[in-house]
Structure formats: structure tokens, C-alpha cells
Amino acid sequence: MSAVAWIAVGSLVVWVWLLLGQGFFWRTDQRLPVRAEAEPRRWPSVAVIVPARDEAEVLPRTLPSLLAQDYPGDAEIFLVDDCSGDGTGALARTLAVRCGGLPLTVVSPGEPDPGWTGKLWALRHGMALARRGKPEFLLLTDADIAHEPDSLRELVAAAGSEGPSGFDLVSQMARLRVASTWERLIVPAFVYFFGQLYPFRRVNRKHARTAAAAGGCVLLRAAAAERARIPESIRQAVIDDVSLARAVRRSGGRIWLGLAERVDSVRPYPRLADLWRMVSRSAYAQLRHSPLLLTGTVLGLGLVYVAPPATLAAGLLTGDPVAAWAGGAAWAVMAGTYMPMLGYYRQSLWLAPLLPFTAVLYLLMTVDSAVQHYRGLGAAWKGRTYARPEAAPEP
Known part of the structure; x- marks a missing residue:
């Protein structure tokens, strides 16, 4: 198989694992639990x-x-x-x-x-x-x-x-x-x-x-x-x-x-800039300000979200059936796992195939979060910046 085909197959394997082995994260059925004693005899303060x-x-x-x-x-x-x-x-x-x-x-x-x-x-x-x-x-x-x-x-x-x-x-x-x-x-x-x-x-x-x-x-x-x-x-x-x-x-x-x-x-x-600030202010903190985790995240997002449509297109252009089939299948699984969330938000399911594009935006927001951190701007929000919080004394 070609290198492109191997990447496509690797991405498909990851998506099958995400579909079945990541706690069924894509399901939207976790709602407030209903209990037999839902109406307590005494309501707490x-x-x-x-x-x-x-x-x-x-x-x-x-x-x-x-x-x-x-x-x-x-x-x-x-x-x-x-x-x-x-x-x-x-x-x-x-x-x-x-x-x-x-x-x-x-x-x-x-x-x-x-x-x-x-x-x-x-x-x-x-x-x-x-x-x-x-x-x-x-x-x-x-x-x-x-x-x-x-x-x-x-x-x-x-x-x-x-x-x-x-x-x-x-x-x-x-x-x-x-x-x-x-x-x-x-x-x-x-x-x-x-x-x-x-x-x-x-x-x-x-x-x-x-x-x-x-x-x-x-x-x-x-x-x-x-x-x-x-x-x-x-x-x-x-x-x-x-x-x-x-x-x-x-x-x-x-x-x-x-x-x-x-x-x-x-x-x-309402604007992309507003959402960008919302995500980027804490994205690098989520990675514990680790360059190694940032590198792994960028590579992982590339394999999981960018590779499926990219290998599908490459396979169709070069006549590589394995790359085209595996890339297309991975993209289909990805879109399928996104549909329940779109349904929860009452959005068109036609947005599901656009998830790779959205993932690239999140990848860029994460990289920008790291850049802002190393510039000393860190998690800026409403006029405050938490670049490197000072240690507080132990109580």
C-alpha cells in the first residue's frame, strides 16, 4: 500500500476505536437522572x-x-x-x-x-x-x-x-x-x-x-x-x-x-473573533502548557480530522482505491458521530461533513493559545490575564 493509504487506514482504525471504545462520547443521552425519590420529603436549603x-x-x-x-x-x-x-x-x-x-x-x-x-x-x-x-x-x-x-x-x-x-x-x-x-x-x-x-x-x-x-x-x-x-x-x-x-x-x-x-x-x-478568544484563552492550559502535548495534539488532530477528507481526495486523484475507500469510510464515521450533537442543537445534519474544517479552526486556536502564553498574554479574559499565576500561600 502507498503511504497515503496507510495514513487513511490508520485514521479509519482510530475512528472505529473512537466510535466504540471512547465511552460512546458521541451519544447525547446523558440527561438529569430520574430517581424514585425525585420528590424528597424535605427539600434541602x-x-x-x-x-x-x-x-x-x-x-x-x-x-x-x-x-x-x-x-x-x-x-x-x-x-x-x-x-x-x-x-x-x-x-x-x-x-x-x-x-x-x-x-x-x-x-x-x-x-x-x-x-x-x-x-x-x-x-x-x-x-x-x-x-x-x-x-x-x-x-x-x-x-x-x-x-x-x-x-x-x-x-x-x-x-x-x-x-x-x-x-x-x-x-x-x-x-x-x-x-x-x-x-x-x-x-x-x-x-x-x-x-x-x-x-x-x-x-x-x-x-x-x-x-x-x-x-x-x-x-x-x-x-x-x-x-x-x-x-x-x-x-x-x-x-x-x-x-x-x-x-x-x-x-x-x-x-x-x-x-x-x-x-x-x-x-x-456572533463573530469568529469572539469564539476564537473564548477557545484560545484556555486551550493551552488544557494541555498543561506542555510543548510536547501541543505537538501531539496537532499531529493527532491532523490524523483524526484532516486525514480522512485529504486521503479521500488524494486517493481519487491518484487512482488509489485503498486510500479513497479508507479515507471516505473514516470521514463517514466521523460525520456520523457528530450528527447526534447537531441534532441536540437543532442544526442541519448537512453540517456534519464540515467537521474537519471546524477541527482545523480549533487546531489553529490551540496553537494561538500557546503563542499567546509564551508572549506572556496567557488566558486573557475581561481585562485580566492569567499567564503564569503567582503561587498563593498555603492556608
Whole structure:
């Protein structure tokens, strides 16, 4: 066989393994678990913590959804205004007066101490304030996340009772906004790639090594947060949601992660540049800032996503039937695994064959993330840069 044919066959073998051996990552059936005791006899108390930095644009569409939660137990909201310059805190207070509902407290902790990322610094202060009321659960949710009225009730019911049958962490991957052309092309692939890295089925197995969460919506048992020393133990994490899940699992907690049906992100990413910044700010951190892992990732993405259409085209042009057949088969398997995610996002299945193009964009975003890191710009987000976080003193 030709070298092109060997590459095509290699790519096909990888895709068959991904199809069957990577935790069925491509399936979209991991939704909130339904339990026999879904309606507890006593609803536990919950503190909702919302870190917010310059969120005045989205807050009118998201905060009212939290204030209006139909929850039978005690619940209150703590919005942490992280040094916003757009009046986020004042707007939150105005919305609380206008909408009513759950009680809201707005706090402003100031700039983060060395060794802390801004979001985790905000969570630290929100959780410290919430713990005065000794809540049994903490709902950590981003300011751009809108919840249906029964969202909190369903999350708590899914977490279940204390003990072996209950979860210490329940997280939903919010349905991201898909409206512009670039969002349709890139957003479903973002969740698809996340699931490929952290197959939800593996995350949800008891005692599994794989751990992940989606930071936009995390229900965390307060006792589990204490055991795992959240957020102090992960204070430098740029990818804070995965770090949080790992800390809870290391401390012996049970975690669950799935796709949301009634929790949505309203943050717009209308242009390619907006999505590029969103991905590149943390892509190299995901690779632990390792040049070796970056090289392996680039080569791996090339073999898995670029090789199938490239070898198909080469095989057809040169009359190499093995290269054409294997490349075409690998591309077909790839597209087939992407279709369930497109269906979840209610997008045309004709976008599935374009996944190689999207993967190339993600490859370039990852390389750009590394370049920005070595230029000292690192994970820049909303006016802050976490290039090399300073070490924080041990508590």
C-alpha cells in the first residue's frame, strides 16, 4: 500500500476505536437522572452563587430566571460583583426589586489576591457568605446562564439523598447560544470535542478516573465542598470546572455530568473573533502548557480530522482505491458521530461533513493559545490575564 493509504487506514482504525471504545462520547443521552425519590420529603436549603464581571448586557435575561425559581425549600442568591465597570452590581439590585422572588445579596470582594483567578476569588467570597446560613447545597452558576423555573428543583432532586445513592456534584452543560453562522459551525463542535475529551458516561461511573463538570451550572453538596477544600484547593485553575470535579472526586465524592434541556447560555458569540478568544484563552492550559502535548495534539488532530477528507481526495486523484475507500469510510464515521450533537442543537445534519474544517479552526486556536502564553498574554479574559499565576500561600 502507498503511504497515503496507510495514513487513511490508520485514521479509519482510530475512528472505529473512537466510535466504540471512547465511552460512546458521541451519544447525547446523558440527561438529569430520574430517581424514585425525585420528590424528597424535605427539600434541602440551597445557596445560589453567581460570579459576575461586566455582565450588565446579559443579566436582565438571566438573573430574573434565578429570582423566579419555583423551589419548595429555602433558597437565596448571592451575586458577587467582580470589580465590574458597567454597573453590574447596581443592575442586579434593581432587577431584584423589580422582579421579586428569591432573596438576593450583592457583594463586591475587590481584586483577587495573587494566585487566584477572578472567578474563583468571587466564588470564594460568595461561598464564605453563603456558609453563614449553613446551606446543604451550593448552586454555582455563571451570570450568562438562564434557568427554567423548575431548574433548581430538578437539580436537587437529581442529586438525591445523602449517602451512597446520592451525588455530591451534579453539573449540566448549558445549551450554548447558536444563532450566527459562526456559532452554528463552531459551538456544537465545542461540546462534541469536550465530550470526546471527557466522555460523560465515564464521568458518571462510580469510582471512575475521568472527572469533569460544566462550570455554568454546578450543584455542589456543601459538605463535599468542605471536604475537597473548594475553592482554595483549585484557586489557580483557569479551567476551573474540570478542576473542581477532580477535587470532589479525589475527596471521595460522586459526580454526574450531562447535557441540559432547560438551562441555556445567552452569551452571544456572533463573530469568529469572539469564539476564537473564548477557545484560545484556555486551550493551552488544557494541555498543561506542555510543548510536547501541543505537538501531539496537532499531529493527532491532523490524523483524526484532516486525514480522512485529504486521503479521500488524494486517493481519487491518484487512482488509489485503498486510500479513497479508507479515507471516505473514516470521514463517514466521523460525520456520523457528530450528527447526534447537531441534532441536540437543532442544526442541519448537512453540517456534519464540515467537521474537519471546524477541527482545523480549533487546531489553529490551540496553537494561538500557546503563542499567546509564551508572549506572556496567557488566558486573557475581561481585562485580566492569567499567564503564569503567582503561587498563593498555603492556608
